[in-house]
Amino acid sequence: MTSSSFHRTITLPASLCEQAAHHLEQAVQRAIDGAAAPWRAFRQAESSDYAFSVSIVEQAATSLLVLAAESAQSVRPSALRAVISVALHLRDAAHATRQPVFTTGLW
Numbered sequence: 001m002t003s004s005s006f007h008r009t010i011t012l013p014a015s016l017c018e019q020a021a022h023h024l025e026q027a028v029q030r031a032i033d034g035a036a037a038p039w040r041a042f043r044q045a046e047s048s049d050y051a052f053s054v055s056i057v058e059q060a061a062t063s064l065l066v067l068a069a070e071s072a073q074s075v076r077p078s079a080l081r082a083v084i085s086v087a088l089h090l091r092d093a094a095h096a097t098r099q100p101v102f103t104t105g106l107w
Helices: 014-029 036-044 054-071 077-096
Strands: 009-011 051-053
Touching: 009 054, 014 036, 014 054, 014 077, 036 051, 036 054, 051 054, 054 077
Parallel strands: none
Antiparallel strands: 009 051
8 A cells, every 4th residue: 555545644632623723714714725625624523523634734734824924914913823823733743643653662
C-alpha cells in the first residue's frame, strides 16, 4: 500500500474543532483561497466524531494563518492571537502525524 492511497486521519478535541470552524467561517467570508473545504468539514463534524484527514487539517491551518496575516491590522490583538493559536494547534497536530514512532526496547 502506498502512502498516496492511504489517507491518515487526525482526531481533534471538540473545543479546537469548534474554534476552527468559527475562524474558518471568517476566512470564507473574506474569500481566502482554500478555506471553504476545511470550513465545511469542521462545520459538519458530529459531536462524537472529530476525525479529519491530515490534508484538511493542514489546509485549515494554512487558511487561518492567511486570515491572521490579512486581518492583523484590523482586529484586536486578542482576536489575532486566538486565530493564530488555533492555526498553530492544527499545524502541530498535522505535523505530529508525520513524526516517526519510537519504541523503547532493544533492536
